[in-house]
Amino acid sequence: MQAPELVLRSPGRGLLALPWELPLADWDETEVPLRDVEVGPSRHLVRFAETDGVLWALKDLPERIARREYDVLRRLEDDGLPAVQPVGFVAQPEHETAILVTRFLSGSWQYRRLIARLPPNRPRHRARLFDAMISLLVDLHRHGVFWGDCSLNNTLFARDGQTLQAYLVDAETSEVHPTGLSDGQREFDLSILVENVAGGMIDLAESLDRPPEIVPQLVEEAAALPDRYAQLWDALHAAPVFAFGDRYRVEGVIRELNDLGFAVDEVALRPLGDGRSRLQVAVGDRNYHSEQLRRLAGLDVGEGQARILLGDLAAHREWMRRRTGEDVAEWAAVRSWTETCLHPGMRSAHRALNGVGSEVQAYCDLLEVRWLLSERHGADVGNEAALAELGAGAPTDSAAKGAVADAPTGEFRLSAIADYARDRE
Known part of the structure; x- marks a missing residue:
């Protein structure tokens, strides 16, 4: 019998103990910690196993394709691109196949x-x-x-x-x-x-x-x-031409890119010899707001979440300025916001959703619901009313709360939030 070739980046005891010598289709759910996860149509067999506190996606593939896909996913990870995380592959020459291992994308x-x-x-x-x-x-x-x-x-x-x-x-x-x-x-x-x-x-x-x-x-x-x-x-790739004296237009281009979430690495004005210049902008990854929030508050969140949280931080800083009648230092506003708004709000919103999903997304949903309800009523309704609305319809049974694949934060309230937005439009 030809032994399989095992390449794993997360060699936990449970993952190593899986029956890699057997074809994926032959894994016995009574002996292997397999999980039922709903997946769409696939050309290849896909199964899921939970070990070491992690849910792994396992896909049966020809060895050549599995190696290539593993290498591509590694490259995407190195470039910080949004893709599932490659964990390894197992070549099974005895069965003329291989198994690609990725980490299940929680939420x-x-x-x-x-x-x-x-x-x-x-x-x-x-x-x-x-x-x-x-x-x-x-x-x-x-x-x-x-x-x-x-x-x-x-x-x-x-x-x-x-x-x-x-x-x-x-x-x-x-x-x-x-x-x-x-x-x-x-x-x-x-x-x-x-x-x-x-x-x-x-x-x-x-x-x-x-x-x-x-x-x-x-x-x-x-x-x-x-x-x-x-x-x-x-x-992202526009190269506008304008008079050198109209350099204020550079700021407009940068702001547009920042609004899209992209950081600007470098700006260059290339003279064309007729009094005009061509603007060339080197655009980085889509992490402008998330990097800004990480710098201010040490939070590692998504770009969309960071945009909402920075808006909440700005509103809190303005509230502090009105209350004191003086400008508020950035560091002081950040500390006050994290202590009095962010952390308590995340805990409350997460409880309202019965612990489903991430605390950060739950707080973002709370802010959105509060704003939409306030728009509807013509006045700030406050957190309590928003928390009550956020929690309405959240799952209460332990199966729903614990399902990795079936309980992403906000899905239970997504339709309701959308209804408010539609009414407001």
Whole structure:
């Protein structure tokens, strides 16, 4: 018998003890700590095992493909791109196959669960999902990554403040090009996305017995994805030309990029010889607000969460200024905010959701619900009313609270929050 080749980055005792010598399909759930996790259609067998306090995703693949996907995922991790974390692979020459091991993305869910919870007349929420996918594709292309099979089935979504963050799950067909992608490669990848998204949304609509008249709308929304892509790509790669005396326009470009969440690494004005200059901006990763919050308060949160929390911090600093009648030092405002608003608010919001999900996302939801309720009533309703609304409908049974895959923070209140936003519009 030919022994398997084992490569693991998290060699915990439980993970090492799994029956790697057996084909994944032959693992016995009475002997292996397997977990039932709902997954979408897949070309390969995918199972989940929980050991060492972690849920692992295991995918059966031909060895050549498993090695390549593992290498690609390692590269994405090194570049800080949103993708599942590669843990290792196990080559099984005895069975002419291999098993790719990744860490399950906690607090995430598939598009089917998100869309299935919403009525068909909610194009705004589908738009949020599409924006997340386009942002992911642009991030990959900027780093020279050709996805090759970008689809809804190969993407997981997690809430980041009041936005969605998309994560690449399947990199079987992905390629990393150190010198970057050509326009043709980017356009081909985008065309694959349009076709796959249209097909995935139509299949889901049919499985949910949506009215047939929604199909043309779904096709139209998928066909508009290249425009979304072009808008973001152009914003990141624009090189405007203006008179040297109009240098104030540089600040406008930087602010636009910061509003999109991107940090600016370098700005250059290249003279054209006719009194005008061309602006070239080197754009970093989409972590502008999260880096700012990390610097101020030592918090490590998502970009969307950081945007909300920085707004809350600014409001608290302004409240301190009005109360004292004096300017408030940044450090003093941060300390007061973390002690009197952030930490108590996170604990209260998390309790209101019966401990589901992360405390940070729960507090972001609390702030959003409080703002929307206040807009509705024309006055600040305060935290107590917002906490009561936030907690309404949260799961109470231990199974729902403990389900890693079935209880992402905010899913229980996502529809209600969306209803308030729709009413406000």
